[in-house]
Amino acid sequence: MSAIGVMAMPADFRYREVFLKGKPRHDQYDPFRIRHPRMNRGHRAKIFAPFDALKGFNEAVSAKEVLYESRIELSPEDAAELDRRLTILHNLTFNSRMARANRVQVSVIYYQPCLDLNHDDYGLRGQYQTITGICWNVDAEVNRTILIDKMKISLDNVLRIEGPEGLFQEDRVLI
DSSP, X not given: OOEETTEEXXXXXXXXXXXXXXXXXXXXXXXXXXXXXXXOXXXXXXXTSOOOSSTTHHHHHHHHTOOOBOOOOOOHHHHHHHHHHHHHHHHHTSSHXXXXXXXXXXXXXXXXXXXXXXXXXXTTOEEEEXXXXXXXXXXXXXXXXXXXXXXXXXXXXXXXXXXXXXXXXXXXXXX
């Protein structure tokens, strides 16, 4: 009775001849070796690398690490200044022809509520984000939105609007 590693090999072992031949050896120019070249350790390690057994688990854990804050309430002076700036932008982008002609680039700081249903702050808190782009429309009466590039932002969520120097000066004449 022969041994397989540390176990004894039974006499009726089905693959006895194959096992006794040992590991195959291929010469450098062997047809098998040419078709199947040796794999370097880096590529071989990728084959046996661990896989993500729990799809989305790492994303869920990292989503819990996001910090949210409460909405800032504007003072009456800040609200009046925001309304003044929105009026200036509305006059510069009254219709699509004027918006294309003026192409006013602004930065808007707005409040984005937490949209993660599994987070403790869902519906309670959010984050302040900044978008910079061309203001195409200010709809203060009907939908109460501002369109920056292709993103509509509710005017209720806007904290501050910044523009190029001189755009929001106090002595600016409204059209």
